[in-house]
Amino acid sequence: MTNAVNAIDDELWSAVGDPMRRRMLDLLLSHGGGTATTLSDQLPVTRQAVAKHLAVLDRVGLVHVTPSGRERLYEVDEAQLARAVAQLSAVGATWDARLQRIKRIAEAIQRGQER
């Protein structure tokens, strides 16, 4: 494992790691974008709280912002989201490795018992 990669990804991870931000990403994806106002209408948090979360997502490049009238329109950056998703796949891969070890150990014990 290289620490440099970890350091870069840490920020992305904590940005996407928050359940509320995940819900916001889901909403942005399903509606093809949204504003702090439209998001706060669909979530149990204030517009100010939503704006704060959006700023975090923006900082790590998970959303793009374009002005839209008096509001700012947020859209998901799918390439960056794919990177975050790949990280979760990596977590799955560490479980794959553990399961392979469980298999090897159990099969060795079984062979020992049959001998």
Added chain:
Amino acid sequence: MLNSDTEYGSIEREIHIDATPDVVYEVISTPEHLREWWPKDAQLTAKPGATGVIWFSDGKTADLHPVGLTVVEADPPRRFSFRWVYDEGATASPDNSLLVTFDLIPSGAAGTLLRFSETGYRERGWEVAVLEETYRNNVNGWDYFLPRLVTYVARLASTR
């Protein structure tokens, strides 16, 4: 884009093992075997409600980092499940932890289908998923890559 693992906030796997459910159950639930496939050390009684500790190395110093876990179900040789990554001092619940479940299904004369799942990423947040990574970001390369290589080769073989 948000499919499979991420969509459901869980990881699910199945693996066939040429060993009886009794043997597999012992491997997944006893400290002496846990040490062989996961943490550096483990202290655990496979009883529902029992709390245990697993220790991870940071790979740099001799220090071991304890992580608590709470056994949810212990039904040999069918199911073993536990919650982990909840905050220290907290009581494990669906809102503050990840749930790991192993289901063992007899398969053939002396085989087991192991169904694994880890759920709770949505509720707990994904950050915790890298908890262990942070403890071992300098892990010994072979320790990390060899098992992956095995998985990789197995996958290659299965696609042929």
